Amino acid sequence: MINKEQALNHLLDLLAVEGLTGQESKVVEAISKKMLAAGVKKSWIKTDDAHIRLGDGYEIGNLIVQLPGTAMGAPRIMFSAHLDTVPLCKGAVPMVEGDRIVAKDNTGLGGDDRSGCAAMVTLTETLLKHKIPHPPITLLFPIAEENGLHGSRMARFEDLGRPAMGFNLDGQCPNELVIGAMSAMRWRAEITGISTHAGLAPHKGISAGLIGSKAMAAVAKQGYFGRIVKGKRTGTSNLGSIAGGQASNQVMDHAVFTGECRSHKAAFLAHIVEVYRAAFAKAVQDTPNADGKLGSVEFTTIGDYKAFRLKKTEPCVKIAAKAVEALGMVPNPLVMDAGLDANNFNEKGLPTVTLGTGSHHFHQRDEYVEIAEYLTACEVLLNIARLAAV
Numbered sequence: 519m520i521n522k523e524q525a526l527n528h529l530l531d532l533l534a535v536e537g538l539t540g541q542e543s544k545v546v547e548a549i550s551k552k553m554l555a556a557g558v559k560k561s562w563i564k565t566d567d568a569h570i571r572l573g574d575g576y577e578i579g580n581l582i583v584q585l586p587g588t589a590m591g592a593p594r595i596m597f598s599a600h601l602d603t604v605p606l607c608k609g610a611v612p613m614v615e616g617d618r619i620v621a622k623d624n625t626g627l628g629g630d631d632r633s634g635c636a637a638m639v640t641l642t643e644t645l646l647k648h649k650i651p652h653p654p655i656t657l658l659f660p661i662a663e664e665n666g667l668h669g670s671r672m673a674r675f676e677d678l679g680r681p682a683m684g685f686n687l688d689g690q691c692p693n694e695l696v697i698g699a700m701s702a703m704r705w706r707a708e709i710t711g712i713s714t715h716a717g718l719a720p721h722k723g724i725s726a727g728l729i730g731s732k733a734m735a736a737v738a739k740q741g742y743f744g745r746i747v748k749g750k751r752t753g754t755s756n757l758g759s760i761a762g763g764q765a766s767n768q769v770m771d772h773a774v775f776t777g778e779c780r781s782h783k784a785a786f787l788a789h790i791v792e793v794y795r796a797a798f799a800k801a802v803q804d805t806p807n808a809d810g811k812l813g814s815v816e817f818t819t820i821g822d823y824k825a826f827r828l829k830k831t832e833p834c835v836k837i838a839a840k841a842v843e844a845l846g847m848v849p850n851p852l853v854m855d856a857g858l859d860a861n862n863f864n865e866k867g868l869p870t871v872t873l874g875t876g877s878h879h880f881h882q883r884d885e886y887v888e889i890a891e892y893l894t895a896c897e898v899l900l901n902i903a904r905l906a907a908v
């Protein structure tokens with residue numbers, strides 16, 4: 519029932535629109551235009567004020583399109599696919615090469631997540647054109663996914679029409695159902711020491727750089743740096759940046775270390791963060807100057823998103839699995855070692871499974887979309903809408 523040529527054109531069109539994180543206006547414009555052409559009424563389309571609440575550096579809010587239901591009594595469902603692409607996709611020009619869409623030049627492609635956006639356009643077009651009975655559907659296109667799932671976190675449940683379940687499109691093969699993902703937390707350690715002349719009075723100084731280095735060495739020695747395995751508990755941690763110091767002849771009195779930690783278990787994530795906090799505190803104690811004075815550290819964290827794990831009996835998982843099976847494929851439930859917009863939806867109490875739309879090698883120069891998989895994903899979405907109507 520899907521017009522494959524049109525579906526492919528939607529994808530090529532949307533891949534050609536630049537829309538890096540925070541600069542999604544043109545993508546919103548392009549999708550809205552396609553929605554109107556598909557028969558969506560102007561009053562069904564809106565953008566929210568997520569960008570205003572996020573502050574400087576964001577052009578436009580989340581795009582929300584609401585299709586009234588045509589199947590009586592069926593609860594509202596939501597589809598979502600993020601608008602933004604990573605900086606590597608700047609200037610991407612898509613082209614078909616054999617069975618794939620690739621970037622013409624040395625850039626990323628942006629199939630993450632324009633393949634999901636285009637599949638949602640194709641779904642809408644097919645439902646309206648063929649008058650296929652469907653429940654009320656919310657189509658959410660969040661901004662700012664790539665820099666920390668911000669658009670989806672800012673989306674208000676009431677603006678979405680309070681859907682009963684969600685289907686997020688942000689992945690690879692159309693039979694892959696992401697039913698769980700990690701939680702993540704960012705940390706920041708601001709270290710204050712004492713600045714003295716490095717040649718004349720180094721013993722009077724306290725090096726913030728040395729404190730940070732000792733802390734990181736202690737974290738690593740305890741086995742909490744990089745990939746972390748403690749019995750059954752696993753996670754990761756990283757030191758992302760170090761800033762500090764002014765001159766080689768001056769004891770460094772100020773340094774900022776930042777990083778992140780991840781785990782599938784919220785309690786273990788909290789534990790990893792505590793290991794970091796304790797290591798910085800101990801490094802301060804272990805680094806007095808000749809007069810017995812100590813430096814200090816201000817250790818802060820920002821919770822990025824919470825882990826989730828859906829049961830296979832959850833209605834959204836069951837419907838997605840059935841939709842995949844109906845096309846002769848075997849559903850492949852997965853747990854991801856990364857965060858997704860679905861983390862935020864699940865945290866808001868909206869059970870959301872994530873499906874692939876044929877996009878591969880995310881965030882790389884050799885990123886591509888497998889055309890057959892993308893078209894299959896369009897069929898899967900259509901099956902989901904049909905199955906949710908009864």
Ligand SMILES: [Zn+2]
Nearest residue numbers: 600630631688
């Ligand atoms: Zn993505």
